[in-house]
Amino acid sequence: MEATIACCSARAFLPGVSTQHSTALAAPPAISPSFSSKSLKSTSLFGESLRQAPRSSFKVSKAKQSSSVTKCAIGDSLEEFLTKATPDKGLIRLMMCMGEALRTISFKVRTASCGGTACVNSFGDEQLAVDMLADKLLFEALTYSHVCKYACSEEVPELQDMGGPVEGGFSVAFDPLDGSSIVDTNFTVGTIFGVWPGDKLTGVTGADQVAAAMGIYGPRTTYVLAIKGFPGTHEFLLLDEGKWQHVKETTEISEGKMFSPGNLRATFDNPDYDKLINYYVKEKYTLRYTGGMVPDVNQIIVKEKGVFTNVISPTTKAKLRLLFEVAPLGLLVENAGGFSSDGHQSVLDKVIVNLDDRTQVAYGSKNEIIRFEETLYGSSRLKGGVPVGAAA
Secondary structure, eight states: HHHHHHOSGGGGGGGGOOHHGGGGGGGGOOOTTTTGGGGGOOOOOHHHHHHHHHHHGGGOOOOOOOSSSOOTTTTTHHHHHHHOOSSSSHHHHHHHHHHHHHHHHHHHHTTTTOOEEEOTTTTTTTEHHHHHHHHHHHHHHHHHHEEEEEESSSSSOOOEEEESSTTOOOEEEEEEEGGGGTTTTTTOOEEEEEEETOOOSSEEEEEGOSSSEEEESSSSEEEEEETOOOOOOOOEEETTSSEEEEEEEEOOOOOOEEEEEEOOOGGGGGGGHHHHHHHHHTTTOEOOSOOOHHHHHHHHHHOOOOOEEEEEEEOSSOOOOOIIIIIHHHHHHHTTTOOSSSSSOOOOGSSEEEOOOOOOOOOOOOOHHHHHHHHHOOTTTOTTTTTOGGGG
16 A cells, blocks of 8 residues: 555544644634635644645546455455555545544544534534534545545535545535534434545535445444445444454345334324334334434444434425435445435435535335335335345
8 A cells, every 4th residue: 555545644633642632622713614725734633744745745546447346354444445445546545534533523522512602504503612623623634635626514514625636536525523412412423424526516416426434423433434336335443542443344234123213293294204103113113213313324234224214394394414414324325235215216316406405315225215205105116016125
């Protein structure tokens, strides 16, 4: 592996190395919509070797398609896995840098002050201090990757120029801390991001992503990722020494009675959603719902079964954002052998028109998505006489 791929110093994110930034939680600097990569100072959490490397030393070349798929092994490091999963060194570098940011965010979440701030983002959502720090860390990671052209955050919903190339580069959309409102209750929260080639984050679909991932901050810290064209969705565990180790590969979502029903208030004036929820209860499905989208979707991948729903009604409009949450999680679920739906089509087929596009969604096994579409809209695009579930 070339030295240029190991973009971030392993020591740069270990707890206690940078006391300068650990104090930022008490009163973090606000990130304004005019955020620019130029505003980043050399006193970043990223390692010396990265800061001192000239941009010209990072050559980005178009990846050649491999005719064979290399098998990844449980126990591989993140870097070992990525070199087998993709020949694109720019993508490897970006995913490694994001892994370093996730490691730091995990530590900051564990030590975060959970009081609200007076800040609100452009969507009107109140931000917690740790939200803003996570946002800053991810923008820094993308800047120092040298391969990201544009980035866009749910907290800073405007394209930010990260200085990377258009040709051979990437654009990234992320939710820095999904579920931040339940940090104080010590529930699991996480980071979600999707990676698109080039310089476009609108006029594209989720299927255009080259990679997607989520960082999960719970009793364990894990990095769950999918690379387009490489089978499976893969889980990496953060070890005590600060390294990511490959611990699980999911390639099939089977049938199983486990449900996570989001936006239950919609059952009040959406009788079809009410009918679906009553079916789950009548059939004795196990309820597993935390109120955090990351853990609720992640359990489908880890347990390899179940369904997650978040449905709209005349009085409860769509809340989940297609670009920052729904599309990246769609790639993770579908690469794992599952399915997704907005009621009519895979969420990966939905065109992202505006950065703030929102949608209802369901993720799960094939039979569960068929049931979701048929119950809410009378028919399913997945049925058509084709075997479903474990027989598919």
